[in-house]
Structure formats: structure tokens, C-alpha cells
Amino acid sequence: MSSNPFSLLANLFYPRLCGGCRRNLYTGENYICTHCLMELPFTRYHRMADNPLERMFRGRIPVEGVTSLLFFNRGGIARKLLHRVKYYGDTHTALAMGRLLGETLLDSHFAGCGAVVPVPLHPARQRVRGFNQSSLIAQGVHEETGIPFHDDWLQRVEATETQTRKTREARWENVATAFAAGASFAECSGPILLIDDVLTTGATLEACARVVLAAGTGVMLATLACSNR
Ligand SMILES: [Zn+2]
16 A cells, blocks of 8 residues: 555554455555465466466467466465455455556566456446456556556446356356457557456356457456466
């Protein structure tokens, strides 16, 4: 956090807690305490050519890179952080994790992307939830990398059911036609960096990437977490 008088004042009334362990944060710690930060299970896939996530998409879509910041282990910190974002509406943690992802991507070929675009929620679901966590993560990536952020370049045109309990095939049928381009992508100077919170089967990201590729623009994928494989 900063020396911004407003945030200092806010801290007097709302003690800042770590998004991972809920311990009080010290000055200089932002959203995640130093201990939890050290414990985060980083994949380091952004600097690994032919990483397991890229192999997962091979033969499905021609992506120029796939990475994920953290492994999503049962009971692990990444899971706790994302749980806080999704079910408690902890938008600050989403933004902070996005910034961490952005900072990580700076020294890799992901930094050459022309736009950061989040996987959209259907407007009806976003109204209920109040925010799109992927959009907050993408905003954080933009803030650290300076890559232009475009929240409206992809649109969710079908409200799909939750993916959680579906098989890979069912997930694909569920989302295959759910997205549409909200822009021509013509003003994009490099591949589009698609951002989502979690990568599991990749069905949602694949459906989004197909829309981008159909518009003639390259695509790279980054998420906060991926299942450990
Ligand atoms: Zn902590």
C-alpha cells in the first residue's frame, strides 16, 4: 500500500488482513503477507517453452503462449485467495493477484502482447455478483505491464451453466458458442492476452481464443491458477 492519506485513514477503521491466512498485514505488505507470498506455489510456466499448459492446447488451437501464475492445490493458498475473491467479493485481492501476475509476465514474451482482455461474464451474472473477477485480474496485469486493457473486446452472448461439475466434453458444448467479438481487434499491435481466474480443462479459454483467432489476431492465455498436473 502507499502513503496515500486515504488508505492510511482506511486502515485505522478496517485492519488490513492477509488474503491467505487472515493475519494482520504489516506496513509495506499488500493484501498478502510476506509469509504467504513465500509459500505461493508459482508455476514459472511463463518462461518455460512447451510447458504442460501449452501442451494441453496443442492440436486444439494455435496459441502463442499459455501460462498460469500458481498451482491450484487442494487446501492451498491459491485456492483460499480465489475463494475469497469469488465467494466473499474480495475485489482488492483479485486486483493484487492480477498485479502479481503482471509483474511476473514482465520478463517474458507475454509482455509483448497488444491488449489484455478478460474472459467476460454474462451481463446477468455480473449484475448478481457485482464484478467480474477475471476483469479485475486483467486490470492488475494492465497496471503492471502497461499493456492496454480492453474490458469490452469479448462479450458473453449466452448465459452458460456453471462448469464446475461437468466433464471436459460437456464443458466444451456448454461454452462453444457463448462468446462473440465486441471489437474488430484492428487497433491491436500484438497478440491478445486473454485472462481468466482458473485454468482446468481450458474449454472457456479455448472458446474465447477461437473468437480472437477468427478475427485474425494472435492469442496468448494467462490465468491466476491452474490445476496441478
Ligand atoms: Zn498470510
